[in-house]
Amino acid sequence: MGELVVGRPALKLNYLVSAPLDMVLVMALLYRAVPGSGLDPWLVSTRRSLSPELRQDLDLLHGFSGRLLYYMEEPVMRFDPLKPEHLSASFDDLIAFLEDLPASEYGEMVWNALERVHRDLGIGMTAPDRSSEGSCRSFIEPALTTATADDVLALLNDVESLKARTIRLLQGVWDEAYAAEFERNLPMLEEAANLATGTAGFGFALAFVELTGNRMPSTLIMNANDVETVTFCPAAHLGSFISYTCYPSNLVIYFGAPEFIERVRPKTTANGNGAALKTEAANASLSAEEMLEGLRALGDSNRLRVIDLLYGGELYAQEIVGRLGIAQSAVSRHLSLLERAGLVKVRPRGGMKYYAVDCVRLEALADGIRGRGRNVN
Numbered sequence: 424m425g426e427l428v429v430g431r432p433a434l435k436l437n438y439l440v441s442a443p444l445d446m447v448l449v450m451a452l453l454y455r456a457v458p459g460s461g462l463d464p465w466l467v468s469t470r471r472s473l474s475p476e477l478r479q480d481l482d483l484l485h486g487f488s489g490r491l492l493y494y495m496e497e498p499v500m501r502f503d504p505l506k507p508e509h510l511s512a513s514f515d516d517l518i519a520f521l522e523d524l525p526a527s528e529y530g531e532m533v534w535n536a537l538e539r540v541h542r543d544l545g546i547g548m549t550a551p552d553r554s555s556e557g558s559c560r561s562f563i564e565p566a567l568t569t570a571t572a573d574d575v576l577a578l579l580n581d582v583e584s585l586k587a588r589t590i591r592l593l594q595g596v597w598d599e600a601y602a603a604e605f606e607r608n609l610p611m612l613e614e615a616a617n618l619a620t621g622t623a624g625f626g627f628a629l630a631f632v633e634l635t636g637n638r639m640p641s642t643l644i645m646n647a648n649d650v651e652t653v654t655f656c657p658a659a660h661l662g663s664f665i666s667y668t669c670y671p672s673n674l675v676i677y678f679g680a681p682e683f684i685e686r687v688r689p690k691t692t693a694n695g696n697g698a699a700l701k702t703e704a705a706n707a708s709l710s711a712e713e714m715l716e717g718l719r720a721l722g723d724s725n726r727l728r729v730i731d732l733l734y735g736g737e738l739y740a741q742e743i744v745g746r747l748g749i750a751q752s753a754v755s756r757h758l759s760l761l762e763r764a765g766l767v768k769v770r771p772r773g774g775m776k777y778y779a780v781d782c783v784r785l786e787a788l789a790d791g792i793r794g795r796g797r798n799v800n
C-alpha cells in the first residue's frame with residue numbers, strides 16, 4: 424500500500440477577458456517585438472510607431488526584472504484583476520487605482536520583482552541592506568536585461584519618478600496603440616473565452632494543451648505547486664507562443680485567440696463548402712452495417728474527443744496523445760477503430776501517420792440517422 428499523503432484540491436480553472444491583464448501581455452510582447460523576433464508583425468510595427476519617450480520607458484521598465492519581465496506585472500497584480508469585483512474592470516479602473524497608490528509602493532514593487540528573479544535564479548543571494556548602494560547594485564545586476572544598475576538605482580532613489588513613468592507607460596501604450604485594437608478584437612476574445620470554457624472538465628494539464636496547442640513547459644509545471652487558481656486569458660497577438668504570469672496563489676495563462684478558434688470552430692469541410700459536403704454525403708449513403716460500425720466507433724468519450732480535435736485540422740498521432748493526455752497505446756486503439764469505421768483518414772508522411780476527419784463519411788452517418796428520424800411518425 425502506498426504512503427498516505429495529505430491531498431491538495433484540484434486547481435480551479437477560470438476563463439476571462441480582462442483589459443488590465445491583456446495590457447501586461449501586450450506590453451511584454453511590444454518590449455520583445457523587434458525585427459526577427461518571430462512575433463506578430465502588428466507588434467513589430469506598433470513598437471516602431473510608439474513615441475521615442477514611450478519606447479525608452481518600455482525598455483527601461485521591462486529591463487531590470489529578468490527575462491520574465493516581472494516588474495510590469497506588479498502594478499496590475501496589485502490591482503488584483505482576479506478579485507470578483509474587478510473581473511470586468513476597465514483600463515481606466517486600473518489607472519485610477521495606480522494613481523491612488525503611494526509612490527513608495529512602486530519602490531516596493533521593484534524590490535518584489537527583483538526578489539522573484541533571484542528565487543528563479545536560485546543563486547542564494549538574500550535581500551540586501553537597502554542603505555548600502557554596493558549591496559543593492561550587486562542584487563540588481565543579475566536581473567538586468569536592457570537597463571543598467573545606475574538606471575534602477577536612480578528610480579529607487581526617486582520613487583515619484585518611478586510611479587510617474589510606470590503610469591505614463593501604461594497610459595501611453597493604451598492611448599497610442601492599444602485602446603482601439605483591444606476594442607476591435609473584443610468580440611473575438613470573448614468568443615475564444617466562451618469556447619475555452621469547454622475545457623473546464625479536462626483538468627489543468629489537458630486544458631493547457633488544448634488552449635495553447637503546446638506542451639506545458641517544465642518551468643510552469645514547477646510553479647504550479649504554489650497555485651490554487653488558473654485563469655486562461657485569450658490574446659489577439661500571441662500566436663503560438665506561450666506566456667504566463669505566476670503570482671501565487673494565481674496563475675494567468677495567455678493563449679492565442681485566433682489560433683484556438685481556428686482549431687476548435689466546427690468546420691463543414693476542408694474548404695468550408697458545406698453544400699458540396701452534403702452533396703457528397705448524399706452520394707455516399709451507408710449500409711446498415713456501416714452505420715452500426717460508425718456508431719460503435721463514436722460510442723466512447725475519448726473517441727469523440729479525437730473527432731473534436733481533428734475538426735481543428737490534421738494532426739499526427741503524437742500530437743493527439745499530447746492533447747488527450749492518455750496512454751499512446753489507448754490513442755492508437757481509438758484511432759484504429761475510427762479508421763476502420765471510415766470516420767478518420769490516415770496519411771503517411773516522413774515516417775509518421777497524420778490523421779484527419781473524413782467529413783463526407785461523418786456527414787453520411789449523420790444523414791442516415793436524420794433519415795431514420797424523418798421516417799418516424
